[in-house]
Amino acid sequence: MACRALSHRNPQRVLAVAAPTAAMLLAILSSGTASAAEAYIQNGIGAREKALAGSGVAYSTDATAVSLNPAGLVNVPSQLNVSASFLFLDGGYSSSGPLGVGIDADGHYDSKPGLTFIPNLAVSWRVNWGLIDAIAFSAYANGGVNTHYDAVPNANCPAPGMTGVFCGGELGVKLAQSFYSIAFAKQVAPGLSVGIAPILAYQRGKLYGDALFAGFSIDPAHFTNQGMDDSWGVGARGGVEWKAMPGVRFGVAGNTPINMSNFDKYRGILAEQGDFDIPATIQVGVAVDVRSDITLMVDYKHIWFSSVASVANPSTNFLLGAPFGADNGAGYGVQDVDVVKVGMEWRHSPDLTLRAGYSYNTAPITSRDVDLNIMTLGVVQHHITGGLKYQVTRNWDVELAGMYAPRAAVTGTELGAPGRAVEIEMSQFEFTVGAVYRFGSREPVTLK
Numbered sequence: 001m002a003c004r005a006l007s008h009r010n011p012q013r014v015l016a017v018a019a020p021t022a023a024m025l026l027a028i029l030s031s032g033t034a035s036a037a038e039a040y041i042q043n044g045i046g047a048r049e050k051a052l053a054g055s056g057v058a059y060s061t062d063a064t065a066v067s068l069n070p071a072g073l074v075n076v077p078s079q080l081n082v083s084a085s086f087l088f089l090d091g092g093y094s095s096s097g098p099l100g101v102g103i104d105a106d107g108h109y110d111s112k113p114g115l116t117f118i119p120n121l122a123v124s125w126r127v128n129w130g131l132i133d134a135i136a137f138s139a140y141a142n143g144g145v146n147t148h149y150d151a152v153p154n155a156n157c158p159a160p161g162m163t164g165v166f167c168g169g170e171l172g173v174k175l176a177q178s179f180y181s182i183a184f185a186k187q188v189a190p191g192l193s194v195g196i197a198p199i200l201a202y203q204r205g206k207l208y209g210d211a212l213f214a215g216f217s218i219d220p221a222h223f224t225n226q227g228m229d230d231s232w233g234v235g236a237r238g239g240v241e242w243k244a245m246p247g248v249r250f251g252v253a254g255n256t257p258i259n260m261s262n263f264d265k266y267r268g269i270l271a272e273q274g275d276f277d278i279p280a281t282i283q284v285g286v287a288v289d290v291r292s293d294i295t296l297m298v299d300y301k302h303i304w305f306s307s308v309a310s311v312a313n314p315s316t317n318f319l320l321g322a323p324f325g326a327d328n329g330a331g332y333g334v335q336d337v338d339v340v341k342v343g344m345e346w347r348h349s350p351d352l353t354l355r356a357g358y359s360y361n362t363a364p365i366t367s368r369d370v371d372l373n374i375m376t377l378g379v380v381q382h383h384i385t386g387g388l389k390y391q392v393t394r395n396w397d398v399e400l401a402g403m404y405a406p407r408a409a410v411t412g413t414e415l416g417a418p419g420r421a422v423e424i425e426m427s428q429f430e431f432t433v434g435a436v437y438r439f440g441s442r443e444p445v446t447l448k
Helices: 012-031 046-051 070-075 211-216 315-320
Strands: 079-096 107-111 116-126 134-149 171-189 192-208 229-245 248-255 281-291 294-303 337-346 352-361 382-391 396-414 417-438
Touching (some): 046 382, 046 417, 070 192
Antiparallel strands (some): 116 134, 192 229, 281 294, 294 337
16 A cells, blocks of 8 residues: 555655645545535534544644644654545525515425535654654645525416526535645744644535526626636645643644635626635634543634625625625625534543544524525534544554534524515534554654
């Protein structure tokens, strides 16, 4: 196998293996159009993070530190991490009220996007390059949206024969965000490390089934049903990890705003002529060894969705005369999100590690913006997680993680039809399987 050919004296060969693998993952990652999410950003990357509900910014033990806190890579043995998540989204909407007043199809209808596959790859390498103690590469899905409604009967449509939730036949949104990153980490003082990870970001998405609104756009020809479109951008993630005293560690990490190229095919519906940037985030946390074999992690995260007009603009701007696609055009009303994460890792034996986690995020949307969010359903707030790592051989571990996001719902009124009630709801189930291959010793690296 390629992993066995890697020499601990030649980290460049790690990247030689990782880069082609990442190229193959590009198509796979971009097809994974949903995530167990805080709004539409994943709450954890890889099997370990997912089992801990995305906590652990102060306690890195594997190569997926690239996606959370690259400073923690100085603690990670040279290794390869791969995982695959399988996500089931159970959501939909209900609408009722006087006939002929609005357009939403009456009744309850489920979104049926099918099972989503979300892969992840990370590889890290200990080096001795003076200013660099560790390097790593990662390819991972950052977030996404995936909804699909059939062309349901709709007696509220303005013309006979029209069907669909919004009278445009099948309705849905597919959005995939993926990051490709090389990270560098350095221990700058005893117990203190820093890391930086430049990011190449890729988005792929489409919208369909809402043509009835195209007449209210600055560009009706690029409003809906245009097939897949692509978007690219660059940014960076950075972090600090500090071992303040034996058994107590602090961490802080975040990514810059990522200015993406526009979705030109959808410049008539997305505010700022198709702009869909990726917001900045910050996460701070503490990890405490409550026993020699148990570590407790508590993190706080903030996501600046308000910086992305196409996401954050109120949907009610449509009622104020602002055309879709304009700088002040209607968005989805997604608010900044605050997240609290708690995770626990129990090193039960040399072979078995058990993990559990819980996260809570503030509501991404309010009742004001329910109607357009029939297309996104990004309303879950609680994530309950668990998992394990088991050593199979000296160099191989297997990892498992599971997540349940209980049903969350938001109720409001249809845009332009205040007499009609609309409720959107969502619950999520996710299962992750992963593997870890250590190139050298199984013993963890520890900060001096």
